[in-house]
Amino acid sequence: MRELPDDDSWTIDRQRGMGERVRATRRAQNLTQEQVFLAARVDRYTLQRVEAGEDARMSTFLRIAWVLGVDLADLVREEPRPGAGDANRPGQ
Structure with missing residues (x-):
């Protein structure tokens, strides 16, 4: 255990990365924030907070991932930095 x-x-840093991936996925699909928050049945402010990398409930991320048609893991997974190895993991 670490x-x-x-x-x-x-x-x-990880929350910001998750928010950036939500925003990038939404934009890649040419969706507005309004389309996503309405389809996910969350408040506009909630989606804005998610995209800004602020705390959000797991159920909110599940709803957004569902609406965007991606696995939750794709939004949560941290992109490895070139040459960083295990340095991206806390406690390493």
Whole structure:
């Protein structure tokens, strides 16, 4: 078992990455925020917060992934940085 780093900056970075992937996926499908939040049955503000990388419920991510037609893992998965190896993982 790994220990968590002393600060939570890594979680903020990961949340921002998730928000960026939601936004990029939405834009790649030429969808507006309005189309997505209405189809996902979430508030406009909720979708804006998700795309900004702020805290969101798992059910919100599941709804957005469903509407975008992607696996939740595709939105959550962190992109490896070239040459970083395990350095992307906290506690490494």
